[in-house]
Amino acid sequence: MQEIDILNWIYDTFRCTFLDWMSLAFDYAFKTCIIWVILGIILLRRPNTRMFGVVLLCSLALEIIFVYSFKYGFMRHRPFEDYAVHALVNSFHTSSFPSGHTAQLFCVTTVFAVFCKKHFPEILCLAFLVAFTRMYMYAHYPTDVLAGAITGIVCALVAIFTILRMDEYVYYVKDPDQD
Numbered sequence: 001m002q003e004i005d006i007l008n009w010i011y012d013t014f015r016c017t018f019l020d021w022m023s024l025a026f027d028y029a030f031k032t033c034i035i036w037v038i039l040g041i042i043l044l045r046r047p048n049t050r051m052f053g054v055v056l057l058c059s060l061a062l063e064i065i066f067v068y069s070f071k072y073g074f075m076r077h078r079p080f081e082d083y084a085v086h087a088l089v090n091s092f093h094t095s096s097f098p099s100g101h102t103a104q105l106f107c108v109t110t111v112f113a114v115f116c117k118k119h120f121p122e123i124l125c126l127a128f129l130v131a132f133t134r135m136y137m138y139a140h141y142p143t144d145v146l147a148g149a150i151t152g153i154v155c156a157l158v159a160i161f162t163i164l165r166m167d168e169y170v171y172y173v174k175d176p177d178q179d
Helices: 004-013 017-029 034-045 049-072 099-115 116-134 142-174
Strands: none
Touching: 004 099, 004 116, 004 142, 017 116, 034 049, 049 099, 099 116, 099 142, 116 142
């Protein structure tokens, strides 16, 4: 089974007006990271959520760097470009690999898993829905979506561990109780 067969099965099995609308809404809403940047800035303003905001913003910056490096490095065509299929949106300006939308949502999901467990299930569901809709609308192959998810998770984990380690070091250096 080829990747296009999976995409055709997804589209033929789940095709409906609501999913068309939801796919377009997700495409528009997560085209940029603006929602998460605004959330990160809000989190920075409160001392008890500042670390959450720092990690969220840094992980997104790292994710953007890696996703666009891969996109311009691999230059993979999108499914609707390779096959004569109906695409809900066909005005993409970057290549298919990896899925930036999926990377973004899985990056955010990973940060939420560490800093906001209460809302992790909702964000995880959103991440899977976005990943699914990227394939549904023939914007990405399944491997693009998988690579996007892995890229987002890895970028978030690198940011989380690096920043938390730096925070421990700064706390250790500034600890007034040390002799």
